[in-house]
Amino acid sequence: MNTPEFPETPASGTTAPPSSADNRRAIIAWPALRTLAWHRPLLAATAAMAVLVVVCLVGLLIDPRSLTGAPVWAKPLKFSISVLVYAASLAWLLGILSARRRRLAWWIGTVSTIALVIEMVIIVGMHALQVIPRTALLLEVLASRLVALRAPVVRLRLIRLVIGLYLGVLAILTGQALAGESIVRPDALVTTLTIALVAAVALAATLVLSAASRAALPPTDAAAP
Known part of the structure; x- marks a missing residue:
């Protein structure tokens, strides 16, 4: 009497070798990757x-x-x-x-x-996410001691000046990068622009604080008749 034949299974701990169909799929896939x-x-x-x-x-x-x-x-x-x-x-x-x-x-x-x-x-501009909030916090702390900073509109103007300074510095650095110029060795144009930017921001901040100081002064008494 003939005994039934069963398919051979791989021994424990081993894997069956890949079939010819798997090999063909692998061969087709590699050219696509290349x-x-x-x-x-x-x-x-x-x-x-x-x-x-x-x-x-x-x-x-x-x-x-x-x-x-x-x-x-x-x-x-x-x-x-x-x-x-x-x-x-x-x-x-x-x-x-x-x-x-x-x-x-x-x-x-x-x-x-x-x-x-x-x-x-x-x-570099991403550091503004740290500098600007800290500037606002510092102005809030100083407002309790400096009369010129007590008005919220004054602090807002100063923060806008800080943002403008950051944008100006970022524009200058971007121009240097696109021109292939070293940051630590700027040319005359970059140096002039940087000095002008810092001077303009400093002048604007001085004007803002001066106007706030004058507004905070108590009104003078009217002259007696």
């Missing part, structure tokens, strides 16, 4: 960040300076790595979109690239 339409501007940004990562690593090795207890190159290194990962991931994700969405994706990637290029400078 032929992805990677976003070139984002790839260029990725390469630039990779170079910056190397520069920061070298800086950590040869530059012993520290700021607030941390190496001066630590924060630029972390930022460069995060931008590198973001740019590379976005370049890959945009490449796997369908053809009809590819054009919109290209513009999205291009805008992201432009933002990443100037983000190293614009990151």
Whole structure:
């Protein structure tokens, strides 16, 4: 009598070898990965960040300076790595979109690239999220001691001047970055603009405080007949 035949099962702890169909699917998938339409501007940004990562690593090795207890190159290194990962991931994700969405994706990637290029400078502006609230808090504290600051409109005007100063500094730094100029070695035009900006803000603040001081003075008694 013939005994039934059962399919052989792999031994415990082992896995079955991939079937021919699985091999064909893997072979088909690899060319698709190689032929992805990677976003070139984002790839260029990725390469630039990779170079910056190397520069920061070298800086950590040869530059012993520290700021607030941390190496001066630590924060630029972390930022460069995060931008590198973001740019590379976005370049890959945009490449796997369908053809009809590819054009919109290209513009999205291009805008992201432009933002990443100037983000190293614009990151300075993010410190305004700390400076402006602290300035407002400081003015509130000083208002209890200085008569000129007791009016809310005066404090608001001073805060607006601080915001204007920040925007002006940000514009100057952005112009230096786009011109490829070192921040610590400004040319005559940048130096002149910086001095003019600081002088204008200082003059405006002086006028605001002077007007507030005059308004806070008690009215003089009318002359006796």
